[in-house]
Amino acid sequence: MPTNHDTAAVTAVLDALVAAWNHHDADAYGRLFTEDATYATYVGTLYQGRGDITESHRVLFTGFLKDTRLADEVVGIRFLGPDTAVVSGRGDTYRKKRPRRLGKVQTYTLIRQGDGMWRIAAFHNTRRRPLMEAISFRLVPGLVDAAGRA
Structure with missing residues (x-):
């Protein structure tokens, strides 16, 4: 059964992710992922492996995403066993x-590795479409999510 310490450790990884982004430190960012991690962007790019994730962010931090900051909000943490956590959240740059x-809905899958450290094994980022959500919720009220966010 997961402990409060496990929840704090998982949250600390996400806090470190935000800090690495805000310092535009691709190496620190990449170290938070497993060697074989997958990273799906909201435009559909799929990076595979820590090296690919690190190098793509090195390019982003010096180009397209230069001077950006990362906002992250944990919506929920669900443990699927003692060494696996799924985090649902929202984020944006x-x-x-x-x-x-x-503006983005995000899912992180973290695992506790042999060294006791929690790392991100998979990340998926989806862009929210608030207007489309509102239209679909109005047309089919049963689609409103459990949190009631319309």
Whole structure:
């Protein structure tokens, strides 16, 4: 059974991820992933392995995402065993002011590795479409998510 310490350790990985992003430190960012991790972006790119994730972020941090900050909000943590956690959350990048509504839905799968450290084994990022959500919720009210966010 997971402990409060496990929950804190998983949350600490995500906090470290945000800190690495905000410092534009691709190496620190990459170290938070397993060697064989997968990383699906909201545009559909699939990076495979820590090296691929690290190098793609090195390019992003010096180019397209230069000077951005990362906002992350944990919606829930579910343990699937003593060494596996699935984190549901919302996130977004920004430059000056943190957005009030985070525009992406994210899923992290973390595992506790042999060295006792929790690392991200899989990450999936999906862009929210608030207008499409609102339309679908209005047309089919049964689609509103459990949190009631419309």
